Amino acid sequence: MKPAELQKKLIATARLQVPDDRVPYAFEKRIMALIAARAVVDKWVFWTRGLWRAAIPCAAVALIFAAVSLFVPAAADSGNDLSQDFENTLLASVDQPDIASMP
Amino acid sequence: MERSEAELIAAVLKGDRASFEPLVEKYSPRVFATARRYARRESEIEDIVQEVWLKAFDKLKSFRGEAPFEHWLMRMAVRTCYDFLRGHQRNRESSFSEISEPEEDWLERYAADPGSAPEDADAAKLLIDRVLGKLSPEARLVIQLLEIEDRSVKEIAQITGWSVPLVKVRAFRARSEMRKILTRMTKEKYL
Numbered sequence: 001m002k003p004a005e006l007q008k009k010l011i012a013t014a015r016l017q018v019p020d021d022r023v024p025y026a027f028e029k030r031i032m033a034l035i036a037a038r039a040v041v042d043k044w045v046f047w048t049r050g051l052w053r054a055a056i057p058c059a060a061v062a063l064i065f066a067a068v069s070l071f072v073p074a075a076a077d078s079g080n081d082l083s084q085d086f087e088n089t090l091l092a093s094v095d096q097p098d099i100a101s102m103p
Numbered sequence: 104m105e106r107s108e109a110e111l112i113a114a115v116l117k118g119d120r121a122s123f124e125p126l127v128e129k130y131s132p133r134v135f136a137t138a139r140r141y142a143r144r145e146s147e148i149e150d151i152v153q154e155v156w157l158k159a160f161d162k163l164k165s166f167r168g169e170a171p172f173e174h175w176l177m178r179m180a181v182r183t184c185y186d187f188l189r190g191h192q193r194n195r196e197s198s199f200s201e202i203s204e205p206e207e208d209w210l211e212r213y214a215a216d217p218g219s220a221p222e223d224a225d226a227a228k229l230l231i232d233r234v235l236g237k238l239s240p241e242a243r244l245v246i247q248l249l250e251i252e253d254r255s256v257k258e259i260a261q262i263t264g265w266s267v268p269l270v271k272v273r274a275f276r277a278r279s280e281m282r283k284i285l286t287r288m289t290k291e292k293y294l
Contacts, residue, residue, distance in 0.1 A: 003285040005217060007278070010234060010285075013227040014251045019139040021132035024149065028127040031156045035120055038157070 108172050115163055123163075127156055130173060134180045140247055141184040143232070151187050155180045181244070181262050188240035202288075206230045210289070237284050242277035249274050 088095075106114070106122070114122035131152065138151040158179055166175050202210075209226035212219050220227065235243055248254045248262065249270075256274070260267045 003282045003289065006213065006285050006289070007281055009213065009217065009220070009222060010227065010231040011246075011250045013222045013224075014231045014235070015253075016223050017228060017231075019136040021136040021139075023131045023135055027131055027149075027152075028124050031127050031153065032120070032124050034153065034157065035123065035160055039120070 109168060112163060112166065112168070112172065115160075123160060126159075126172070130176055131156075133173070133177065137177065137180045138184060140251075141188060141243070143236075147187070147191075151183055152180075155183045158183065178262050181248070182264070185240060185244050185263070188243055192240060202233070203229060206233070214289075234281065234284055234288070238277065238280055241273050242280045245270065245273045245277040246281060249277075 106125075108126070111122045111126055115126075134152050134155050135148065138148045138155075142148045142151055155176070159176055162179070166172065203226070205224075205226035206229050209220050209224055209230065235246065238246060244263065245259065248259045249256070254262075256267055256270045259265070259270045263270070265273070
């Protein structure tokens with residue numbers, strides 16, 4: 001038995017086979033439903049992708065500030081403490097004594 | 104009034120998803136026929152066709168309208184079938200011991216007198232399906248397009264995205280791979 005001859009014969013067999021082009025019932029509806037469902041998912045993907053992208057620069061900025069605060073020596077004069085000044089300013093209205101209760 | 108293909112595509116690109124449905128309806132029979140050449144199970148065939156249509160929808164922007172939509176779509180269908188074959192490489196059968204009785208009878212008839220074994224016999228169809236199932240994805244695709252569908256090397260290069268010399272090399276290898284499989288099969292059965 002010659003394999004080359006058998007190959008030709010089997011190829012001829014394959015050529016005679018006409019593939020079935022039957023389409024399942026309402027297949028196009030299924031495809032359209034899938035496309036519509038993906039569009040809804042895509043909106044979420046848009047937001048999550050955007051947030052993830054924003055997270056990277058935010059983390060980088062946080063790291064830079066952390067490094068700066070660690071490696072830059074603090075000023076010797078604690079009287080000029082920026083954070084203390086900021087807190088005093090912020091709480092100034094609360095700290096003021098009640099004028100009405102004053103003698 | 105029925106809209107033309109170009110009008111439907113333009114509408115889809117503008118955001119009217121519903122205009123895609125007539126295209127799916129029109130071309131699904133051809134895509135199913137193509138998928139049935141590469142996959143056997145109906146569930147796998149439906150998965151392939153579904154993927155083809157989702158890809159077509161996603162990549163519709165890349166359709167320039169220079170060639171007919173059908174050609175563009177069929178190229179995508181063949182490439183998806185090739186991806187399917189690559190993804191299912193492990194399922195390739197390893198032995199011919201499971202050859203059915205009618206297939207064995209057909210082979211015996213062929214061995215005795217090649218002319219007496221009819222090409223259109225069901226056993227011959229099962230046998231060629233079995234042999235094609237054993238080929239590597241590249242070989243299967245080339246044999247299918249070149250030998251069975253009788254396409255030119257240039258056409259295959261366009262469909263697959265391979266270069267013309269690569270198609271020729273793969274065609275040579277595919278034929279020899281198929282011959283090796285047939286040699287092994289006949290040796291297993293008749294030696």
